[in-house]
Structure formats: structure tokens, C-alpha cells
Amino acid sequence: QVQLQESGPGLVKPSETLSLTCTVSGGSIHSYYWSWIRQSPGKGLEWIGYIYYTGSTNYNPSLKSRVTMSVDTSKNQFSLKLSSVTAADTAVYHCARDPYGLWYFDYWGQGALVTVSS
Amino acid sequence: QSVLTQPPSASGTPGQRVTISCSGSSSNIGSNAVNWYQQLPGTAPKLLIYTNNQRPSGVPDRFSGSKSGTSASLAISGLQSEDEADYYCAAWDDSLNGPVVFGGGTKLTVL
Numbered sequence: 173q174v175q176l177q178e179s180g181p182g183l184v185k186p187s188e189t190l191s192l193t194c195t196v197s198g199g200s201i202h203s204y205y206w207s208w209i210r211q212s213p214g215k216g217l218e219w220i221g222y223i224y225y226t227g228s229t230n231y232n233p234s235l236k237s238r239v240t241m242s243v244d245t246s247k248n249q250f251s252l253k254l255s256s257v258t259a260a261d262t263a264v265y266h267c268a269r270d271p272y273g274l275w276y277f278d279y280w281g282q283g284a285l286v287t288v289s290s
Numbered sequence: 291q292s293v294l295t296q297p298p299s300a301s302g303t304p305g306q307r308v309t310i311s312c313s314g315s316s317s318n319i320g321s322n323a324v325n326w327y328q329q330l331p332g333t334a335p336k337l338l339i340y341t342n343n344q345r346p347s348g349v350p351d352r353f354s355g356s357k358s359g360t361s362a363s364l365a366i367s368g369l370q371s372e373d374e375a376d377y378y379c380a381a382w383d384d385s386l387n388g389p390v391v392f393g394g395g396t397k398l399t400v401l
Contacts, residue, residue: 207390216292216378216392216393216394216395217335217378217380217392217395218392219388219389219390219391219392221389230388231389232388232389233388233389234389266334266335274323274340274341275322275323275325275380275381275382275390276323276325276337276340276341276380277325277327277335277337278337278340278346280334280335280336281334282333282334283334
């Protein structure tokens, strides 16, 4: 059974960079698309972007200027960096798998709450 | 303000059939497949329906999806207490080469 687990700091200061890693277990990171999706009370679910196992990416245009995703196939991990954060970036951040690049997500991580506050 | 529009709440009694609507536009639902997710309290969303009307393995056939034009619906028949959850629709949006857009979610209460 594929499992995804997010990890990273739960508190980030305004203007700094949010960094999260998703570790994939029970399956390979190869041949799949891996997304980050965040969930906040004010904005609901918001897709941040995806990274393919080869390293190609596609980001939400509304966040594109601040997002960087990377993948480490040797560790079965992929990562998210979101720069210049504000309180509006406070959310639960989920990583998820898109099995065929058809824009649905069949496995999700439990989510990591990231609070932006000084 | 979500790109896809869902009613904020829905309710039904055990055994009833309930439908949840999802309204979009020509750039998302009108030209791309719709997917549905169920989120139980305190858990991650779970894929319920993909590509408009397909159920992943393990999802009961009480759940069904449909799409017509720029709208989609999720139907739950034989409602059970464990169906009480938040339900979200989602689709790719062709404008600006994406993104995936979600509905605001519908909280289903089993009375």
C-alpha cells in the first residue's frame, strides 16, 4: 500500500521560505506525477503544482513566482519550497499522487499544518 | 471564492439518495473530466470518483458520478451514517494551462 508522509517545520516567519518534503513508501516514485495541495479554511483546497519523477514541473499560475519543486528519486522523496510567505499561506499542506497525469489524486498524505507567524 | 461551485451543505436520512452538484465553466468541467473526493473529519481527502463516473477499487457502488455540459453531480444512494463527510469536486482548467481547480466543498449530514 502506497503511503505518503509530509515533513517540515510547522512554523515559518513572514517573508521567509516554507520548505516541505514528502516521502513515498510502499511504492516507487518513478512513472508518476506528484502534487502539492493545500487546504485552508478561507480558501478551501488549492492545487499548488506537480513534479514528474523526471523533474518536469507545472505550477499553479497564481503561485508560480514563489514555488519551486524538486524530486530525489534515490530517496523516494519530493519537495516543495514556497518563498516570501505571508499569513495567507497558513494551511495544511498535502502531498498527493496523480497516477496517469489525468489530474486526479489517488493517494494523499495526511497533511502538514504550516503556520506563518512571527 | 472557489472556481467550481458546490452547495455548502446537504443532508439526508439513512437509506435515502442524495445528490451533490458541482457547477463550472467551459474551461474546466465543460472540457475536462470531473473527479470527486470524500474527506472524513480529521483525515486527508480520499478519491471517490474519477474521470466523471469511475469508481476506484474499494469504493462502494452506492457512489456514482455524472457530468453534463458544465455541471457534474455526485449521487449517494442508500445513505449511511459513515457517509457524513465533506465532498469536493475537482477538474483541470484549460485557462492559463491549468491549474486543477476545486469546488468549495459540500458538508453532508446524515440525520
